[in-house]
Structures are given as C-alpha cells and as structure tokens.
Amino acid sequence: MGKKINPILFRLKKNTVYHSLWYTFKKNFCYYLKCDILIREIIRRNFLFINLSYIDIIISNKLTINLYINNVDQFNIIENYLDVFVFQISKILKKNVILNFVFNHVLNAKNIAYNVVNQILNKNSIKKIIKEELLKNRKNFGCKIQISGRLEGVDIARKEWSLIGRIPLHTIKYNLEYYQCETLTQYGILGIKIWLFKKNNEK
Known part of the structure; x- marks a missing residue:
C-alpha cells in the first residue's frame, strides 16, 4: 500500500488557503490550537443540519468567524440561535466574537x-x-x-x-x-x- 497525503495539505499556499488565521508565541500555541479545534466542533454540532462550505477562524484582539453558506434560506433557519451560539463561543477564548456569513455559490x-x-x-x-x-x-x-x-x-x-x-x-x-x-x-x-x-x- 502506498502512503497517501491529503491533497489540500499538499497544495497549501499554492492553490489553497489557510482557514485558521492566527499567530501566537510558542507557550500559547497549544492553547490556541485546542480552542480552534473546539470552536470548529461547536460549529459543526450546532449547525449540523446546515451545509457549511468553509469555516474561517481569525484570532487577534477579537475572534472573527466566517461561515460560508451555499443557500440564503439556510441563514433564516439559524437566525434565532445566533445569540446563544456567540455567547457559547465567547466563553472559550474570552474575546469579543464577530460572526460573518458569506454566501458562496461555487460548488465544492x-x-x-x-x-x-x-x-x-x-x-x-x-x-x-x-x-x-x-x-x-x-x-x-x-x-x-x-x-x-x-x-x-x-x-x-x-x-x-x-x-x-x-x-x-x-x-x-x-x-x-x-x-x-x-x-x-x-x-x-x-x-x-x-x-x-x-x-x-x-x-
């Protein structure tokens, strides 16, 4: 059996982009990485019934999350749950959360x-x-x-x-x-x- 590599990882910085945009010192790297993984798990758990194309997490003075959605109608389904979701995310890193929805119509x-x-x-x-x-x-x-x-x-x-x-x-x-x-x-x-x-x- 040949050893396989993930095609996305193989093309990073050439044709694909990073979806985790943050930088920290070595002593805080493990903590930020765990938070990044935990935030993605919470998003997948809360928005299980929605087809999310990509999830961008940008950590600076604020925590910015970009959710890429294919269908505008899907936003109307989750509109009532956004306040609870933002509060749940803000407790992880203790930062202000900015939640952006990007409508991406390109099939992936x-x-x-x-x-x-x-x-x-x-x-x-x-x-x-x-x-x-x-x-x-x-x-x-x-x-x-x-x-x-x-x-x-x-x-x-x-x-x-x-x-x-x-x-x-x-x-x-x-x-x-x-x-x-x-x-x-x-x-x-x-x-x-x-x-x-x-x-x-x-x-």
Whole structure:
C-alpha cells in the first residue's frame, strides 16, 4: 500500500488557503490550537443540519468567524440561535466574537459529500447515488466519489467508487479539492471521500 497525503495539505499556499488565521508565541500555541479545534466542533454540532462550505477562524484582539453558506434560506433557519451560539463561543477564548456569513455559490467537495450523505440516509442505491452526483458535476474537469463500508447491509465491507474526467493528484498547480466524512447507518458507519478537479480560477 502506498502512503497517501491529503491533497489540500499538499497544495497549501499554492492553490489553497489557510482557514485558521492566527499567530501566537510558542507557550500559547497549544492553547490556541485546542480552542480552534473546539470552536470548529461547536460549529459543526450546532449547525449540523446546515451545509457549511468553509469555516474561517481569525484570532487577534477579537475572534472573527466566517461561515460560508451555499443557500440564503439556510441563514433564516439559524437566525434565532445566533445569540446563544456567540455567547457559547465567547466563553472559550474570552474575546469579543464577530460572526460573518458569506454566501458562496461555487460548488465544492463538501457540498457533494453533503448531498451523498442525505441520499444514503434516504436509503437510495449506492451505485445510483454515485452516478447521479457524477453527472451533476460533469462540467468540472474531474470528479471521483468513493463510498466504503457495509454498503446496503451486506455482511462483508467493500468499496464502491467511480470517476468522471481525471484527478491529477501529483500536479500541485491544479486546483484539486478533497473532502472526507462519515455517516451512521442502520448497518454501521460508511466512509465517504470526494475528489473534485476544478478550474484554476474557481475557489
């Protein structure tokens, strides 16, 4: 087996950007890192039913959080819970919190994974799910979807994957997105991996 590297980590500062923007001295680094991870977990837990593309955390004199949303209607769902959420976050770093919502209409790998998870929970056929999502994203240069686990309740775990176009993993200059997640089903946990090869000017 070859050793794999995360395609996003492989392209940092070339085609991808950091989503944690803060700097501190060595003695405080561990504390800030734990806070960063904890804030992201709280966001995912509170906004579980919302498709967030990216989460930017900027720590300076204030704590700035940018949440990238694909659909404007999703903001109306969480509007009533924002005060409680901001209060919960402010207790972690004891800083003033600025919460920004950015409406990002460009499709990314996380959006595809979100759609795949919803269809799996609706108990659709795995092959049909992969085929439909690939056809939706045929305008991109390439897309690969892989689902692994006890697919459709079989006794032995297996992988089901399909590819449209091409996925150049070793060419750093190309804009390649990657996302992996898990979903709990009646028969156990299924792992989902998405690779998306987009045009260089798309973010």
